[in-house]
Amino acid sequence: MNQPEHDLFQDGDxxxxxxxxxxxxSNATRLAEMAARIGFETIWIEMEHGPADFERxxxxxxxxxxxxxxxxxxxxxxxxxxxxxxxxxGARIVVVPMVxxxxxxxxxxxxxxxxxxxxxxFNVRSRGVEYxxxxxxxxFANANARTHLFAQIESMEAVANVEAICRVxxxxxxxIGPGDLSVSAGCSDDLNGPQMIEIVTQxxxxxxxxEKHAGILISPGPLLDAALAAGCDLVFCGxxxxxxxxxxxxxxxxxxxxxxxx
Numbered sequence: 507m508n509q510p511e512h513d514l515f516q517d518g519d520x521x522x523x524x525x526x527x528x529x530x531x532s533n534a535t536r537l538a539e540m541a542a543r544i545g546f547e548t549i550w551i552e553m554e555h556g557p558a559d560f561e562r563x564x565x566x567x568x569x570x571x572x573x574x575x576x577x578x579x580x581x582x583x584x585x586x587x588x589x590x591x592x593x594x595x596g597a598r599i600v601v602v603p604m605v606x607x608x609x610x611x612x613x614x615x616x617x618x619x620x621x622x623x624x625x626x627x628f629n630v631r632s633r634g635v636e637y638x639x640x641x642x643x644x645x646f647a648n649a650n651a652r653t654h655l656f657a658q659i660e661s662m663e664a665v666a667n668v669e670a671i672c673r674v675x676x677x678x679x680x681x682i683g684p685g686d687l688s689v690s691a692g693c694s695d696d697l698n699g700p701q702m703i704e705i706v707t708q709x710x711x712x713x714x715x716x717e718k719h720a721g722i723l724i725s726p727g728p729l730l731d732a733a734l735a736a737g738c739d740l741v742f743c744g745x746x747x748x749x750x751x752x753x754x755x756x757x758x759x760x761x762x763x764x765x766x767x768x
Contacts, residue, residue: 529745535569542573567596589617594632605657608670615676620646623676654678660686679719707736
């Protein structure tokens with residue numbers, strides 16, 4: 507952690523890149539490392555809808571980084587202790603769900619950044635400040651530079667306020683949650699339809715025009731294609747449980763259900 511690092515959203519030649527990721531919903535550290543070794547640039551660690559506690563999240567962050575990927579943690583909500591502890595156990599990207607206003611985004615920065623950007627608390631024994639192995643001024647500056655706070659846009663209220671949210675200093679960007687957003691927009695039956703594509707692409711373009719990063723969590727298809735065309739640079743496009751729930755029924759069916767003959 508003491509080595510200089512280029513920006514997460516730039517490649518080794520300092521050119522812009524899209525971070526591609528998958529979710530490890532099973533909390534299996536081996537799968538987190540394997541996904542990273544396969545080439546996914548970031549690994550999604552789920553706390554809002556998943557069973558992981560912070561001890562497990564720390565292990566998953568270590569596994570992702572061992573494979574060369576960036577650990578992304580979606581925390582349960584925007585409370586101070588959730589933002590703080592995710593950063594302390596090693597999250598590089600923290601996604602806060604259901605952010606609807608600029609005021610909520612400002613609180614995330616207050617909790618997640620050291621001065622002068624915020625008022626993040628600290629424990630010098632944590633991974634998030636290099637275990638106290640460097641002086642505090644350096645550790646705090648490194649932590650601010652290497653971590654990214656994302657507001658998840660999941661309602662039409664958030665869409666209406668996205669410009670104000672993106673203008674919050676210290677917030678790295680937004681991440682679209684198409685599932686809940688489609689319910690709020692009244693088109694939950696067609697995630698890849700023209701209405702959702704229009705809402706999502708306009709929102710992403712707004713963020714990019716304000717020099718913020720823009721992400722989405724969606725399976726491959728027309729909506730993901732449109733998001734990438736709109737400048738999306740953080741994509742989560744699958745996961746271990748999702749892929750296995752499709753692959754294992756095919757495997758079972760390929761073997762056949764008839765009893766073996768004697």
